Amino acid sequence: LANGHPALISDPVANPREVYPRDDLPPSAFELPPTGLSPEKRHAALIELEEYVTRKRDHFLGYQANQDQDHYRLDLSRFMESHVNNVGDPFTPGNFKVNSKVVERCVLDYYAALWNAKWPHDKKDPESYWGYMLSMGCTEGNLYGLWNGRDYLSGKALVTDPESTPEQPRLLWVQAAPPEDLPEEQKRNALHPVAFFSEDSHYSLTKAMRVLGIDTFYAIGQRDYPTDNPLDPGRPWPKEVPSERGPSGYSADGPGSIDVDALAVLVEFFAAKGHPILVNLNLGSTFKGAYDDVRAVSERLFPIFKKYGLLEREIVYGKDQDGNPLKDTRRGFWLHVDGALGAAYLPFLRMAADNPNYEYVPEVPIPEFDFGLEVEDRETGRFYDMVHSIAMSGHKWIGAPWPCGVFMTKVKYQMRPPDNPAYIGSPDTTFAGSRNGFSPIVLWDYLAQNSYDKQISMIREAQRMAHYTEQQLLRLQETLGRDLMVARTPLALTVRFRRPNDEIIAKWSLSSESLKLDPNDPNSRQLDYVHVFLMPWAKPGMIDELVKDLHAPNAFPPET
Numbered sequence: 001l002a003n004g005h006p007a008l009i010s011d012p013v014a015n016p017r018e019v020y021p022r023d024d025l026p027p028s029a030f031e032l033p034p035t036g037l038s039p040e041k042r043h044a045a046l047i048e049l050e051e052y053v054t055r056k057r058d059h060f061l062g063y064q065a066n067q068d069q070d071h072y073r074l075d076l077s078r079f080m081e082s083h084v085n086n087v088g089d090p091f092t093p094g095n096f097k098v099n100s101k102v103v104e105r106c107v108l109d110y111y112a113a114l115w116n117a118k119w120p121h122d123k124k125d126p127e128s129y130w131g132y133m134l135s136m137g138c139t140e141g142n143l144y145g146l147w148n149g150r151d152y153l154s155g156k157a158l159v160t161d162p163e164s165t166p167e168q169p170r171l172l173w174v175q176a177a178p179p180e181d182l183p184e185e186q187k188r189n190a191l192h193p194v195a196f197f198s199e200d201s202h203y204s205l206t207k208a209m210r211v212l213g214i215d216t217f218y219a220i221g222q223r224d225y226p227t228d229n230p231l232d233p234g235r236p237w238p239k240e241v242p243s244e245r246g247p248s249g250y251s252a253d254g255p256g257s258i259d260v261d262a263l264a265v266l267v268e269f270f271a272a273k274g275h276p277i278l279v280n281l282n283l284g285s286t287f288k289g290a291y292d293d294v295r296a297v298s299e300r301l302f303p304i305f306k307k308y309g310l311l312e313r314e315i316v317y318g319k320d321q322d323g324n325p326l327k328d329t330r331r332g333f334w335l336h337v338d339g340a341l342g343a344a345y346l347p348f349l350r351m352a353a354d355n356p357n358y359e360y361v362p363e364v365p366i367p368e369f370d371f372g373l374e375v376e377d378r379e380t381g382r383f384y385d386m387v388h389s390i391a392m393s394g395h396k397w398i399g400a401p402w403p404c405g406v407f408m409t410k411v412k413y414q415m416r417p418p419d420n421p422a423y424i425g426s427p428d429t430t431f432a433g434s435r436n437g438f439s440p441i442v443l444w445d446y447l448a449q450n451s452y453d454k455q456i457s458m459i460r461e462a463q464r465m466a467h468y469t470e471q472q473l474l475r476l477q478e479t480l481g482r483d484l485m486v487a488r489t490p491l492a493l494t495v496r497f498r499r500p501n502d503e504i505i506a507k508w509s510l511s512s513e514s515l516k517l518d519p520n521d522p523n524s525r526q527l528d529y530v531h532v533f534l535m536p537w538a539k540p541g542m543i544d545e546l547v548k549d550l551h552a553p554n555a556f557p558p559e560t
């Protein structure tokens with residue numbers, strides 16, 4: 001107003017400083033008047049923000065984000081002068097020429113090779129991989145994988161479906177018909193996927209169910225079969241698949257991996273009713289860093305899929321111009337691997353374990369999880385690849401200045417895109433419209449600087465740091481003579497322990513989780529945990545300083 005500028009269209013009803021949460025930074029330094037900020041104020045604000053971010057970064061231990069970013073600056077700052085946008089399919093150049101798709105394809109090829117997928121991508125080869133780099137993090141990868149699984153299982157047209165071509169978009173919306181030769185109940189459920197994921201899964205799974213309108217086994221079980229919970233007849237259905245139990249008999253103090261037997265019982269209940277099966281498995285779970293046993297799940301579910309005709313089934317996915325049914329043969333199940341954290345480093349742990357030169361003996365076998373995982377049908381001698389999609393974050397183990405990641409599947413599973421927008425000159429095969437073209441350059445730069453051998457060293461160092469941290473906390477527990485609930489799942493990069501005071505949580509950005517030992521008993525013991533993640537960023541000195549802080553007399557509040 002001072003310079004004759006019109007007032008803000010909508011003056012704030014209340015003062016933001018009184019309404020917004022109090023944080024470490026003074027909001028006043030960053031408020032934006034219509035006049036903009038003077039250079040002095042802008043610089044002062046940037047310096048204040050930089051001090052805050054670097055101070056928090058230097059004490060960052062609480063989440064699976066690698067803060068080691070210094071190696072990018074020299075290579076990447078040159079791209080900050082351009083808007084690089086990989087809109088559309090990575091394997092179609094498109095009309096937006098300021099893009100890094102050639103780099104994106106090299107990064108995708110790298111992970112296809114690492115995850116035992118057939119590469120390079122060839123749209124004419126159903127067995128070859130297809131994928132793209134995410135503009136969000138693994139939430140986008142999980143959303144996309146579950147969307148792909150939902151549409152594959154419910155009979156939507158696929159990229160490989162011969163008659164449904166981009167020129168005939170109307171076929172995309174034809175609701176598929178179930179296989180003809182099925183009993184009534186099976187026919188009714190044949191195109192209605194049911195989702196399964198464990199109680200240790202990331203909240204992006206629940207979000208994906210809501211966004212995509214996918215029914216979980218809990219939703220259908222509680223609604224249609226309220227007294228038939230196969231795990232505990234007459235009792236309410238569990239909301240998620242139970243995780244493995246700990247010494248208490250509850251999963252709260254368990255390792256964080258999925259209970260394979262419980263999964264099998266739940267899956268069989270719905271497979272027997274004709275539902276196709278959609279399973280998410282964690283590879284480095286959010287709080288405990290646990291790995292679901294993808295091999296054991298595959299072996300366990302395979303006979304169930306075979307028994308109920310879900311290994312291969314005929315889908316009528318549309319009609320041709322003459323009204324004749326369009327058919328193809330598909331799996332009746334989809335395994336998505338949420339490899340947000342672990343898909344980035346487990347291949348390197350496996351290389352170290354498989355090569356005696358590294359003299360590395362893992363504390364437990366390195367989990368299989370990728371496109372090379374096959375199960376043999378011992379009656380026919382035929383092998384079935386069991387993993388349909390993998391998602392990985394780029395900003396977790398690898399470390400990137402912003403959320404990014406990779407989604408990968410196979411051409412034979414790839415869904416036909418909802419539309420084929422000519423103006424981008426590419427099929428709209430990804431989740432986003434505009435796609436971050438900088439992220440492929442970030443991952444490319446990291447992979448260019450870090451050989452397999454270097455990455456093996458990094459993940460082995462992180463394992464050593466996780467072990468060191470666990471030992472230091474156990475030693476502190478002895479010194480204090482108090483149960484600090486120190487726990488680390490084998491091969492996990494995180495160590496969990498009793499929640500300290502808020503000051504320590506804020507200093508180290510610790511992630512916390514509170515739960516009841518017995519989730520069904522409100523009077524059950526409350527477990528208040530935090531965890532530290534030993535990313536390449538975490539150094540022994542940081543752990544020693546954290547332990548020193550935890551040594552302070554008021555570090556741990558009295559037990560509730």
Ligand SMILES: COC(=O)[C@H](CCSC)/N=C/c1c(COP(=O)(O)O)cnc(C)c1O
Pocket residue numbers: 063064065136137138139140142201202204282283284285286287338340341393395396403511
């Ligand atoms: C509470 O901690 C989190 O939400 C962290 C992300 C913060 S650290 C980068 N984990 C995200 C995550 C996600 C979602 O990844 P993002 O969308 O990148 O946050 C998917 N799957 C697993 C097993 C995850 O742990």
